Amino acid sequence: MAEQQLSAPPRARFLVRRSASGVTSVSEYQPAQYTIIGHHLSQHHDLSLTAIGLGTHILSLPDGSPVDILTLAEKFPEGRAKIAAALRELEAHGYIERVRERTPQGQFITRTFSYNFPEATRARREREAQAARLAPLRAVPSLQKSPKPKTSDSPSGTSSRTDASTGAAPDADPDPAPVPASDANTAVDVDPTPQPHPDRVPPPPLPQPAAPAPERTRTAAALLATLRRDDDRLLLSERDVHRLAPAVAAWLERGATPDAVRRTLATGLPPDLRHPAALLAHRLTALLPPPLPADQPAEPAQRPPVVPLQNCDGCDRAFRAPSPGCCRDCREANEAPAVAA
Structure with missing residues (x-):
């Protein structure tokens, strides 16, 4: 029996060290009040964190909740500019869609559609559009040939048909009946192009420029x-x-x-x-806009008539007046003695 060596070094132990960085998820069961968010939104590489958070908030709201910029700015500390930019990001990537509609009262409202999986919605719409395009083709009835009558040789030498009500089979193999000439010459190829409706008004022609540029x-x-x-x-x-x-x-x-x-x-x-x-x-x-009106030349401003120069009869000084006479100083001097008298 080997002697125990108490001074021997102990066996090395392998320790599993966890990284100090990274996230550790602690999940708890939620019986209610939760929203399913896909990784395509929560881990979107082209959306900002504000847009991701706003998209998550919109998905958690019930139908009919207001999601305009003013309402969201009152809820969250982000300003109107950031919220408006986040809404534009979500709209550009297909997570929301804002449509302006007119109510029966004549008012315009903005209806917002929220999509939790835009790619799946887009693929479904493409399938529905393709099915709608193929629906007229599938509705065309296919021309089928009429069933061939089955005959059998009876013991008396005459031909008799199989009774469909009793299901009785003929005694011998049925001979194929000849196909009528009308059925044999019938064309089975149907033009899949839908023909225009006779009462449908053709669309107006597209506008064209007046001069090539x-x-x-x-x-x-x-x-x-x-x-x-x-x-x-x-x-x-x-x-x-x-x-x-x-x-x-x-x-x-x-x-x-x-x-x-x-x-x-x-x-x-x-x-x-x-x-x-x-x-x-x-x-x-x-919605073609009307052409701009041609620029009309501005009418020249009318100058006031020029009053001619006159020479004063009293002091021979030049002054402007419509008719010859005395200047103002001479008129005042002539009027002063008459007032004193």
Whole structure:
């Protein structure tokens, strides 16, 4: 038996050290009063902390709660400028949507829509739009051939059909009946393009500039191509940009600034926008501003008539008067003796 060595060094112990930095979550059960927030919002890399906190607060509110800038500024210590900037960030990334609506009383109100998962909402709308486009094609009835009558050879040599009510089968294999010529020559290819309704009024033509200006047309095309920065639903194809660019150039020709055109096209979009090019074409046509009036030359100011110079009959001094006579000093001198008398 080995002798125990009391002076031997003890076995080294491996200690697990926890990092002093980082977060440690302490979770407690919440039976009620909680809100589910996705990591796409709480860990968003392009949103500021003010916008993330404001988006979380808006998601926790019940429907109908006011979320305007004045109400939020009274709740939180951030000023109106920070809250307005945070709302613009949330609107740019699709977490909220502000739509101006007109009430039956004629007043304008702002309705705010809050989205807890904008990407899923956008994908669902695209699926619904695609299903709506395919609905007319699915509604076209497919031409089917009529069922072939089944015949069988009876013992007496005559042909008899199968009784559908009793389900009796023929004695021998049925012979295929010839297909009628009308069914054989029927075309089964259906044109999927929906035909325009005869009573539908065609849309008015897009406005065109009076004089060609390549620089103005390039500015209009750049404005249309960058509308998706204001709202990602305004993503236009290259063909739509070339088709709508002359209409925007007509606006610029009539004195509208690019910022004014952008606000008119990208503000107050409907929540279920499906055809952005059609909406922009309607706004460019229906809201076309009138041309600026031509600058009229200003009328020259009328100068007062010039009073001619006259020589005084008494002192021969020059003075201005409409007719010859005496100056003021001579008239006063002539009037003084008459008053004294």
